Amino acid sequence: MHIVGKTFSANAIAKFLKSEGRSLSVEAVYNYLSWLEKAFVIYRCQRYDLQGKSVLKTQEKFYLADPSLKYCIMGFNPKSIATMLENIVYFELRRRGYHVYIGKNGTKEIDFVAVQRDERIYVQVCRRLPEESDREVSNLLEIKDHYPKYVVTLDELATGNINGVKIVHLADFLLSREY
Template sequence: QIIEVALDRVSQMALRNPYELEKYIKACIGAEKGKHYVFIDEIQLSVKVKNPLLDEAVIALEDRELAYITFYDVLNDLLGNPDLEIFVTGSNSRMLSKDIATNFRGRSCEIRVFPLSFSEFLSFSGSDKHDAWIQYMTYGGMPQVVLEEDVYAKSRYLSDLMKNVYQKDIVERHKLKNDYVLENLVKILFSSIGSLTNPHKLVHTLASVLKIRTTDETIKALLGYLEDAFIFQKAERFDVKGKSYLSSPFKYYAIDVGLRNAFLGFRQQEKTHLMENIIYNELLLRGYSVDVGVVVLNKRIEGKLKQGQHEIDFIVNTGFQKIYIQSAFSVEDSRKKQNEILPLQETGDYFRKIVVTDGNQEAWSDDEGIVYIGVIPFLLNKSFLNKEI
């Protein structure tokens, strides 16, 4: 007993009126008993209509919005029927997940759909693991990308998606008069994936490199818009020994590395940063809460005690347990390896510690209990973090 509504279809345009939408759904249910499932697509096309039971002329100016009926009102009414389950999708330009949470007053939940994981990408790419990994690092996990065989079509699709959907959504929703600052902010963030930053630092970069004058407040707002539109995800930093979050700086990762690469014209494809970004996305996709770890160490240099911060790429939080993960493209150089494992050695606890390297190396453990594994088996084995080696 499925009721499907697609508001972008000409045949169902009348249902953009919330009154008509409610009447249609109730008519489809009729006297039938049992659970009904309602799927409404492109809900942002629904319009506000005046409530005929209210006289707008006598309503205070600050309450004028309450004189109109929206799809939120209709769906809240329908949710009173225990035999209904309602699923809604829409564009970020008119509707955000936080709007849903506010307007449905705790009676809804968000199902977040990520781009394809590497294992999903591999499952229908038709390539072996190694070739699929190179493709995934280059073109990302948007479904149409893996279905499209022509590399130029892949690139064009990603570029158009970034420009005509994501950026356009932000400009339209927030009524930006000039998207020049937004475009260059995106370029800076994409170019420095996984680097520490904050609004003030970004303002300085825009001014010194691109001669663009703006303010911390403007950049902070734009960063929020980019997160809401699912272009970037912000990672907070956590002091491992101090057991507290650090207010600034923080890191931004691309929701999809293919969008990132296309926006930059497939330049600046540093595999170390792309692998780190993909691992971060994979951890979120698996449902983990993820932070960037900071280990503060005191060292005596030339007789003076100096404090230094060492980074653990990811802290995976699993309730009462933690897992520390370093993304290290290569640890063949002994000095590079020591730099990567030093903060893991100095956490002061016995939680699991993992180093993910490039390639297809199966998991193995050193004498200190630090586990090393290639990125390909790490991404393909979803249960790896749930068991000891």
């Protein structure tokens, strides 16, 4: 529950459990994840290398089918809002029929690369656009193709367009058929 929306390493979990005095193999971690997927509790989102144009086998993310499970187990933490926004956008893209991946563009990460037939969109998700940083937009601007690029945010005052990247409030993203 703690790693929702963060890149995942079964090896890191096995090492952590070993440091806690528990023994669990990497294979067992993957078995548990597989069972959770089969029960529709979590969904796997694989990484997609934009330069190599291939799906990668490591550093995937997992998203919760029901985010309330995280709050039931771990309680509410304001720091988790950004990852829950990412969780919402992931499932909205899936609901719209996209195959959804985490984008890898060199050393930069794109929150989502959503592909549907020969269409593609790129989506970054953030609670607020940071005033001192253009990371969300610049990651998208570094992609050298002409597919639509979006930043989805809770910041109502930040909506607009920056060099072709559309800044969209979460509610508008969820209600619109355009995206």
